[in-house]
Amino acid sequence: MNYIPSINKPMPKMLTVRAIAQTGLLPENTIRVMLRSGQIKAVYSGRKAFINYDNLCAYLRTLGVNGVVEEEYGK
Numbered sequence: 001m002n003y004i005p006s007i008n009k010p011m012p013k014m015l016t017v018r019a020i021a022q023t024g025l026l027p028e029n030t031i032r033v034m035l036r037s038g039q040i041k042a043v044y045s046g047r048k049a050f051i052n053y054d055n056l057c058a059y060l061r062t063l064g065v066n067g068v069v070e071e072e073y074g075k
Contacts, residue, residue: 014043014050025057 017035021028034040035049040056042049 012055013053015053017049017051020051020053020056025060 015023017028017031020026020031026034031040031051035042035051040051040059042051044050
């Protein structure tokens with residue numbers, strides 16, 4: 001069976017760790033630590049991680065003052 005993506009659904013904005021760091025959102029090292037600890041998800045192509053930028057921003061909005069997740073992420 002062939003998978004046919006929905007035409008009405010926009011493609012997610014996938015950025016590398018370096019590209020996200022260049023936006024000024026988070027430092028490169030912080031993003032890498034979050035990836036290693038499992039706080040954020042990524043799709044890998046070889047060693048390069050591609051992160052859904054919109055999901056990352058949504059996750060960061062759920063963090064409280066001390067970096068504690070106030071709501072469950074990814075639902």
